[in-house]
Amino acid sequence: MTELIPAPxxxxxxxxxxxxxxxxxIHAEHxxxxxxxxLRTALWQVTGLPLRExxxxxxxxxxxxxxxxxxxxxxxxxxxxxxxxGVLIEGGGAAGVFRGAQTLRQLLGPDAxxxxxxxxxxxxxxxxxxxxxSPRFRWRxxxxxxxxxxxxxxxxxxxxxxxxxxxxxxxxxxxxxxxGWRVExxxxxxxxxxxxxxxxxxxxxxxxxxxxxxxxxxHYTQDDIREIVAYAAERHxxxxxxxxxxxxxxxxxxxxxxxxxxxxxxTASLTVWDTxxxxxxxxxxxxxxxxxxxxxxxxxxxxxxxxxxxxxPFVHIGGDECLKEQWRASDTAQxxxxxxxxxxxxxxQSWFIGHFDQWLAARGRRLIGWDEILxxxxxxxxxxxxxxxxxxxxxxxxxxxxxxxxxxxxxxxxYRQDAGPEEPVPIGYVRTLEDVYRFxxxxxxxxxxxxxRVLGTQANVWxxxxxxxxxxxxxxxxxxxxxxxxxxxxxxxxxxRDFAGFERRMSAHYRRLDALGVAYRPPTGPLPWQRRxxxxxxxIDGPPPNL
Numbered sequence: 001m002t003e004l005i006p007a008p009x010x011x012x013x014x015x016x017x018x019x020x021x022x023x024x025x026i027h028a029e030h031x032x033x034x035x036x037x038x039l040r041t042a043l044w045q046v047t048g049l050p051l052r053e054x055x056x057x058x059x060x061x062x063x064x065x066x067x068x069x070x071x072x073x074x075x076x077x078x079x080x081x082x083x084x085x086g087v088l089i090e091g092g093g094a095a096g097v098f099r100g101a102q103t104l105r106q107l108l109g110p111d112a113x114x115x116x117x118x119x120x121x122x123x124x125x126x127x128x129x130x131x132x133x134s135p136r137f138r139w140r141x142x143x144x145x146x147x148x149x150x151x152x153x154x155x156x157x158x159x160x161x162x163x164x165x166x167x168x169x170x171x172x173x174x175x176x177x178x179x180g181w182r183v184e185x186x187x188x189x190x191x192x193x194x195x196x197x198x199x200x201x202x203x204x205x206x207x208x209x210x211x212x213x214x215x216x217x218x219h220y221t222q223d224d225i226r227e228i229v230a231y232a233a234e235r236h237x238x239x240x241x242x243x244x245x246x247x248x249x250x251x252x253x254x255x256x257x258x259x260x261x262x263x264x265x266x267t268a269s270l271t272v273w274d275t276x277x278x279x280x281x282x283x284x285x286x287x288x289x290x291x292x293x294x295x296x297x298x299x300x301x302x303x304x305x306x307x308x309x310x311x312x313p314f315v316h317i318g319g320d321e322c323l324k325e326q327w328r329a330s331d332t333a334q335x336x337x338x339x340x341x342x343x344x345x346x347x348x349q350s351w352f353i354g355h356f357d358q359w360l361a362a363r364g365r366r367l368i369g370w371d372e373i374l375x376x377x378x379x380x381x382x383x384x385x386x387x388x389x390x391x392x393x394x395x396x397x398x399x400x401x402x403x404x405x406x407x408x409x410x411x412x413x414x415y416r417q418d419a420g421p422e423e424p425v426p427i428g429y430v431r432t433l434e435d436v437y438r439f440x441x442x443x444x445x446x447x448x449x450x451x452x453r454v455l456g457t458q459a460n461v462w463x464x465x466x467x468x469x470x471x472x473x474x475x476x477x478x479x480x481x482x483x484x485x486x487x488x489x490x491x492x493x494x495x496x497r498d499f500a501g502f503e504r505r506m507s508a509h510y511r512r513l514d515a516l517g518v519a520y521r522p523p524t525g526p527l528p529w530q531r532r533x534x535x536x537x538x539x540i541d542g543p544p545p546n547l
Contacts, residue, residue: 003508004106006485014128018082025064027054032067035097047124048117062086067097077134082126095236099167103131110511139404140487141170141458147177149463150218157231164235166484170311174242178250178273182219187295192219195255198272204425206276208536225303238309241300244318246283246352253281259289261326276464278321285336285348290355313366319353320370350376357382390443397446397453405441405457409544413475414462422526425465426537429544437482437502438494459483470519474530477520
């Protein structure tokens with residue numbers, strides 16, 4: 001009962017238990033019908049109990065489950081009461097009721113996370129308890145990079161289920177990069193015909209001599225995207241798409257060479273990039289490029305409607321790591337700088353980002369990008385993902401912009417989890433489970449008003465060295481469980497957090513992850529088949545730099 005993750009605000013244990021039987025019913029009052037359908041399906045498949053719909057609001061028969069809205073609570077706040085009257089979950093909105101349903105599933109035990117019964121004679125009970133809970137942050141996210149290594153649609157749906165189980169509510173989907181374009185754009189079919197696959201792939205760090213000579217690729221059709229967005233909405237998760245500009249764009253240039261700086265390089269000879277790092281082939285800062293990406297975004301806005309969740313109005317445009325060498329050498333770029341009256345290439349990138357900031361705002365949407373987009377100024381509605389430490393987020397909050405804190409030194413889950421030689425493809429600094437648990441999203445130097453600009457936090461899963469689902473699982477879990485608690489629970493300051501207590505609760509949570517089929521990193525280290533002997537990583541010795 002005290003092994004819940006993320007930790008709730010208040011838990012009061014009682015004496016007794018509610019036993020679910022073939023006579024148990026689920027009653028979903030008006031506004032909670034979708035949660036009722038989800039819960040009935042999830043519990044039926046693991047218990048085998050019919051859990052029929054209740055006939056009246058109080059029809060719990062002492063062994064049933066009631067779902068109800070309570071307008072006095074916040075949208076994701078809930079109260080779960082299990083007593084002699086059955087189980088009642090009240091939430092300020094359907095999302096709150098759904099978060100309470102996730103807590104109910106944890107109270108039923110690890111087998112409640114399976115997809116079919118393991119024993120037909122199993123007795124399913126819920127201990128008498130009162131849980132009152134609400135999230136600390138509104139934005140509790142996972143950034144999933146499906147561009148470097150493609151994750152098929154079923155894998156994305158699976159990760160939405162894993163996010164829901166941890167009360168996360170934003171999937172930031174990184175759909176485009178130098179190594180692949182992953183979303184169908186009907187106006188520009190070559191983006192997927194050419195841009196969605198590469199001839200080979202670097203194995204390990206870019207300094208590695210190893211290659212996988214098999215073609216790698218894949219993309220989501222527009223109906224796949226609609227399915228992902230709808231599946232997420234049923235779980236009260238917003239999907240924020242990322243279309244990266246003006247850097248990280250070689251896959252798009254390989255498909256449409258006119259997008260690149262063709263007066264500097266032979267863009268017609270470029271292919272989808274097969275290695276890692278920061279690519280010099282960036283978009284040409286021309287009106288042709290702007291019109292092209294407006295066409296892309298028009299379809300993206302239709303696929304990711306603004307009313308699919310509280311953060312669905314956001315569209316991420318990247319804006320990071322745009323090298324300027326080609327612009328400095330390009331007559332076309334230099335003429336554009338002169339025509340616009342700009343001082344230099346940095347200002348040219350600001351002009352590029354500012355164009356889409358205004359374009360999205362005119363359509364009722366909100367731009368969000370990596371913290372480089374701050375340089376040159378932003379429209380009031382734009383938001384910032386602070387990845388280069390805290391400084392970008394601090395500057396954004398002080399300038400009146402909303403912020404999602406995701407500093408690489410704390411929440412980049414591609415970073416290795418231990419300094420030992422057995423870690424697979426060691427990348428970056430060591431970020432242990434405890435390190436993530438002690439991450440604090442709100443910098444202490446912010447005032448109260450500035451701190452209110454911190455929408456929340458997310459973990460970022462970059463997949464250069466994650467070739468399949470098992471590798472993504474290994475890097476993501478169990479650290480995502482720690483991030484989920486940081487984002488949801490009202491924890492004390494990092495130094496005062498009870499990591500030993502969290503580890504104890506994780507001993508139960510590992511059994512839930514086992515039931516969900518998650519190939520997490522065991523606390524004792526990687527299993528033999530999780531290692532990658534001989535594959536070079538990029539280990540960085542010493543502590544991470546100051547934030």
